[in-house]
Amino acid sequence: MVGGARVFLCKTTELAPGVARRVDRADAPAIAVYNIDGTFYATDDCCTHGLASLAEGALEGDTIECNLHFGGFHVPTGKAVFAPCSIDIRTYPVEINGDEVFAIVADA
Ligand code: FES
Numbered sequence: 001m002v003g004g005a006r007v008f009l010c011k012t013t014e015l016a017p018g019v020a021r022r023v024d025r026a027d028a029p030a031i032a033v034y035n036i037d038g039t040f041y042a043t044d045d046c047c048t049h050g051l052a053s054l055a056e057g058a059l060e061g062d063t064i065e066c067n068l069h070f071g072g073f074h075v076p077t078g079k080a081v082f083a084p085c086s087i088d089i090r091t092y093p094v095e096i097n098g099d100e101v102f103a104i105v106a107d108a
Pocket residue numbers: 047048049050051052066067068069070071072084085
């Protein structure tokens with residue numbers, strides 16, 4: 001069991017493979033949830049290069065490409081992999097409970 005609060009992201013049936021979605025939170029940064037070949041991942045939604053929603057970018061394999069300046073991140077690790085992005089994005093552990101997908105967020 002991973003420590004931290006659980007934030008509901010979506011149902012497993014709501015997000016098809018190859019799709020990302022933004023999940024807004026009231027008092028914290030939005031989270032992007034991704035379905036990559038049936039495995040769910042969660043990262044901060046805001047690009048570290050500017051004010052762009054990564055969930056609105058292009059998910060190619062396990063990489064998300066920001067649609068503002070076309071930088072990119074490796075979703076499972078959050079590593080910045082395409083310029084101009086150089087700062088990694090925060091990733092969150094994901095927990096599946098039945099058909100519900102949660103992010104484990106330490107600061108929630
Ligand atoms: S805001 Fe994402 S690459 Fe510039």
